[in-house]
Amino acid sequence: MNAIILVRGKESERLRKDKSMLVISRDKTLLDIVIDRISGLFAKILIVTTNPQKFHLYSDEKIEIIRDDLVCGPLGGILKGLQFSSTFYNFIVATDMPFISKDLILFLVKKAFSDYDAVVPKHKNSTEVLHAIYSKQAIPIIEKMIEEKQYRVKMLLQKIKVKYVTECELRKFGDPEVLFFNINTPMDFETAKVIGRELSYF
Numbered sequence: 162m163n164a165i166i167l168v169r170g171k172e173s174e175r176l177r178k179d180k181s182m183l184v185i186s187r188d189k190t191l192l193d194i195v196i197d198r199i200s201g202l203f204a205k206i207l208i209v210t211t212n213p214q215k216f217h218l219y220s221d222e223k224i225e226i227i228r229d230d231l232v233c234g235p236l237g238g239i240l241k242g243l244q245f246s247s248t249f250y251n252f253i254v255a256t257d258m259p260f261i262s263k264d265l266i267l268f269l270v271k272k273a274f275s276d277y278d279a280v281v282p283k284h285k286n287s288t289e290v291l292h293a294i295y296s297k298q299a300i301p302i303i304e305k306m307i308e309e310k311q312y313r314v315k316m317l318l319q320k321i322k323v324k325y326v327t328e329c330e331l332r333k334f335g336d337p338e339v340l341f342f343n344i345n346t347p348m349d350f351e352t353a354k355v356i357g358r359e360l361s362y363f
């Protein structure tokens with residue numbers, strides 16, 4: 162199985178910076194943290210971005226940089242990653258989740274079966290579409306959605322066969338509010354640094 166990291170590669174409107182390049186601890190960026198957490202778990206890591214030149218230094222025998230030329234949000238990045246990946250199932254994650262758990266990811270991997278198109282964590286009112294496993298079976302459905310200008314990833318889940326991972330299962334690996342904490346604002350960024358120090362995460 163491969164991993165696909167979705168990296169916008171452009172300045173966030175609310176942060177006024179590229180989220181992936183935010184330095185969160187010990188000179189490590191958010192992208193560095195995500196790569197560190199998933200390294201060794203997958204055959205290959207694909208970084209899908211609208212700005213591939215910016216990340217060329219990450220490219221090596223284990224990491225491939227893929228251009229997202231669709232520019233229609235995360236759904237386009239998911240499509241590009243699935244199209245370029247050499248594996249049927251792929252773990253897809255956003256670059257702004259600094260507290261992802263290796264053990265949880267491996268748990269999701271074990272949940273991937275041939276009769277499911279996706280394995281997606283779900284807790285309270287949140288469905289973690291950008292911390293999930295998707296199969297290539299979803300490619301034609303995503304292509305049709307993009308053709309029809311339907312760009313919401315949650316809409317994709319209504320069109321494919323999904324195995325949901327429950328909050329009870331997720332809590333074995335930690336607090337879902339922390340595991341899936343994502344950074345969208347300057348306040349989120351400061352909160353992430355505090356959580357990281359309190360949990361000795363970084």
